[in-house]
Amino acid sequence: xxxxxxxxxxxxxxxRKYILNNLLVGLSRLEYRGYDSAGLCIDGxxxxxxxIYKQVGKVLALRQKIExxxxxxxxxxxxxxxxxxxxxxxxxxxxSERNSHPHRSDPSNEFLVVHNGIITNYKELRAILxxxxxxxxxxxxxxxxxxxxxxxxxxxxxxxxxxxxxxxxKAVCKELDGxxxxxxxxxxxxxxxxxxRRGSPLLIGVRTDKKMxxxxxxxxxxxxxxxxxGNQQNYRRVQSRSFFGEDTTPQPIExxxxxxxxxxxxxxxxxxxxxxxxxxxxxxxxxxxxxLRRDDNMSSIRTIQTLVQELAQIQKxxxxxxxxxxxxxxxxxxxxxxRGRVDFNKxxxxxxxxxxxxTNIRRSRRIIFSACGTSFHSCVATKSLFAELTDMAIxxxxxxxxxxxxxxVYRDDVCIFVSQSGETKDTLLALQYCxxxxxxxxxxxxxxxxxxxxxxxxxxxINAGPxxxxxxxxxxxxxxxxxxxxxxxxxxxSHQKTARRKEIIEGLYSLSNNIKKALAxxxxxxxxxxxxxxxxxxxxxxGRGYQGATCLEGALKIKEVCYIHAEGIFAGELKHGPLAxxxxxxxxxxxxxxxxxxxxxxxxxxxxxxxxxxxxxICNEDDDSSLFHNMSTIRVPRTVDALQGIINIIPLQLLxxxxxxxxxxxxxxxxxxxxxxxxx
Numbered sequence: 075x076x077x078x079x080x081x082x083x084x085x086x087x088x089x090r091k092y093i094l095n096n097l098l099v100g101l102s103r104l105e106y107r108g109y110d111s112a113g114l115c116i117d118g119x120x121x122x123x124x125x126i127y128k129q130v131g132k133v134l135a136l137r138q139k140i141e142x143x144x145x146x147x148x149x150x151x152x153x154x155x156x157x158x159x160x161x162x163x164x165x166x167x168x169x170s171e172r173n174s175h176p177h178r179s180d181p182s183n184e185f186l187v188v189h190n191g192i193i194t195n196y197k198e199l200r201a202i203l204x205x206x207x208x209x210x211x212x213x214x215x216x217x218x219x220x221x222x223x224x225x226x227x228x229x230x231x232x233x234x235x236x237x238x239x240x241x242x243x244k245a246v247c248k249e250l251d252g253x254x255x256x257x258x259x260x261x262x263x264x265x266x267x268x269x270x271r272r273g274s275p276l277l278i279g280v281r282t283d284k285k286m287x288x289x290x291x292x293x294x295x296x297x298x299x300x301x302x303x304g305n306q307q308n309y310r311r312v313q314s315r316s317f318f319g320e321d322t323t324p325q326p327i328e329x330x331x332x333x334x335x336x337x338x339x340x341x342x343x344x345x346x347x348x349x350x351x352x353x354x355x356x357x358x359x360x361x362x363x364x365x366l367r368r369d370d371n372m373s374s375i376r377t378i379q380t381l382v383q384e385l386a387q388i389q390k391x392x393x394x395x396x397x398x399x400x401x402x403x404x405x406x407x408x409x410x411x412x413r414g415r416v417d418f419n420k421x422x423x424x425x426x427x428x429x430x431x432x433t434n435i436r437r438s439r440r441i442i443f444s445a446c447g448t449s450f451h452s453c454v455a456t457k458s459l460f461a462e463l464t465d466m467a468i469x470x471x472x473x474x475x476x477x478x479x480x481x482x483v484y485r486d487d488v489c490i491f492v493s494q495s496g497e498t499k500d501t502l503l504a505l506q507y508c509x510x511x512x513x514x515x516x517x518x519x520x521x522x523x524x525x526x527x528x529x530x531x532x533x534x535x536i537n538a539g540p541x542x543x544x545x546x547x548x549x550x551x552x553x554x555x556x557x558x559x560x561x562x563x564x565x566x567x568s569h570q571k572t573a574r575r576k577e578i579i580e581g582l583y584s585l586s587n588n589i590k591k592a593l594a595x596x597x598x599x600x601x602x603x604x605x606x607x608x609x610x611x612x613x614x615x616x617g618r619g620y621q622g623a624t625c626l627e628g629a630l631k632i633k634e635v636c637y638i639h640a641e642g643i644f645a646g647e648l649k650h651g652p653l654a655x656x657x658x659x660x661x662x663x664x665x666x667x668x669x670x671x672x673x674x675x676x677x678x679x680x681x682x683x684x685x686x687x688x689x690x691x692i693c694n695e696d697d698d699s700s701l702f703h704n705m706s707t708i709r710v711p712r713t714v715d716a717l718q719g720i721i722n723i724i725p726l727q728l729l730x731x732x733x734x735x736x737x738x739x740x741x742x743x744x745x746x747x748x749x750x751x752x753x754x
């Protein structure tokens with residue numbers, strides 16, 4: 075939901091201008107996660123002064139506010155410095171400066187916090203802290219965290235038991251319920267920074283000119299023992315290894331903390347993903363990771379991974395918006411999803427991420443899909459193919475209602491969780507629910523190192539590349555393909571399905587070229603958007619069979635970026651109620667392909683036109699029917715029915731984009747929405 079970015083340099087001389095630019099550019103990379111307001115904090119004249127800047131709106135507005143501060147010395151240099159920044163997606167309190175992060179413990183800025191997630195017990199914490207004289211300045215849940223840190227710090231210091239920064243943050247986190255990624259900065263611990271996560275993503279990038287000798291960090295832990303008289307003693311066993319092996323000489327190094335790898339890749343490709351209940355302490359160039367609890371079976375190793383993203387992937391290039399860029403990237407992104415997995419000569423599929431559990435999946439009695447939004451629609455799109463190829467019972471469940479209904483889940487169930495970010499809170503809750511009941515859990519995500527990819531037993535990365543626009547486009551088509559590949563591999567032991575598998579794999583082979591042909595219809599689609607939907611306030615999309623999911627996803631895209639009420643309706647349901655909406659003023663899009671449902675959709679077409687409806691028809695290039703010769707059509711290549719939805723969604727993505735830009739909306743940042751939904 076929100077975006078967090080922090081930068082720490084040690085023995086690397088940087089001026090304030092460089093530090094501020096790093097923080098602001100980092101925020102701009104994360105702006106798809108939240109854009110209601112933004113803020114940052116940096117060191118002032120000395121270690122005891124922290125400067126805070128906040129602004130409502132985009133990161134650009136925050137940059138302008140900082141540039142207008144004529145008293146700010148941009149040339150001041152720092153050998154060591156820590157700063158952090160935040161872009162907000164409002165959950166508690168309206169977008170305003172007072173509700174923007176960082177939040178402070180008191181007017182002296184003793185403790186500052188940035189936060190992504192939801193603290194569910196903040197009201198109780200706030201009530202207690204107010205009794206101790208704390209005055210709250212915002213409506214947020216996060217402010218209680220900053221004030222709790224000061225309360226614990228003051229209490230322990232008064233008791234003669236001053237805490238280290240790490241111990242203090244641990245004490246704070248143990249009082250918090252909910253999900254969080256937190257970063258703390260304090261005047262009491264200059265040039266130190268502590269980060270903690272539970273349920274919200276957070277990773278750390280490492281940049282140094284000197285070659286690292288190790289590519290992991292061990293976790294520090296406290297072991298409790300007993301002395302001879304039975305009194306408990308604390309024994310600290312420090313396991314953290316220097317990145318430079320046995321060389322303990324302080325080395326110049328920089329750390330970048332962020333909610334997403336897209337904010338880190340321009341600085342370094344060496345990153346470490348924090349796990350739930352990790353507490354990371356950075357001081358004097360050293361990174362130590364602690365655990366909030368040691369009663370779990372979590373590995374003590376945190377591996378430094380190498381990012382495969384490139385900076386160009388998160389830049390717009392020649393496109394006006396990321397959404398347009400990502401729509402046009404789909405001929406390549408679908409190939410990347412299949413790359414190394416489909417052998418088109420042998421008509422076979424090999425998904426390495428499923429290899430260890432393939433036999434167990436085939437032995438299961440039921441497959442349950444759980445996802446939200448666009449990811450859910452990819453499951454709808456492939457449900458009938460799974461049923462056809464695997465001969466198993468298939469269940470589709472919205473993650474947001476999974477726990478509400480307390481659905482029965484058994485040990486012989488396979489649960490597939492689909493999420494572009496791999497951090498969707500509702501889907502994570504459903505995952506936890508199914509794991510507790512012994513189900514085999516499979517993840518389908520676009521983000522390596524995400525929570526879903528780590529918490530599931532096995533899975534498939536869709537490899538669509540970074541998707542910056544809030545409205546998902548290329549992730550949808552890649553999820554569609556990834557799920558299709560899973561269905562194909564699960565059925566490769568069935569001789570009866572050989573012909574069908576071959577037909578679908580042949581369709582996959584020509585998919586990229588077919589998408590290019592669909593994209594070539596952009597001018598026709600733009601003309602329809604500007605002429606026929608110019609004043610539309612409502613829109614109906616009709617389809618049947620595999621195209622029911624296309625209509626649901628197309629309607630969602632239009633709602634997301636155009637703010638028009640759009641409804642995807644299965645054509646068979648038209649006569650059961652929705653037909654009452656049809657007249658000559660209702661804009662209608664009808665998806666009508668040459669498949670086994672063609673005659674049924676033709677009936678729906680006649681029902682609509684008999685009541686004055688004038689639908690725009692998405693049909694195949696080779697459809698010479700006289701039914702819609704005098705109507706607007708968008709003609710797309712014909713492919714196997716199970717993949718036709720991937721081709722058909724392209725015109726609807728383009729339509730939603732051009733409608734949004736026609737109305738003057740920014741399709742990359744639709745109001746009230748965020749890319750990674752990390753709140754339930």
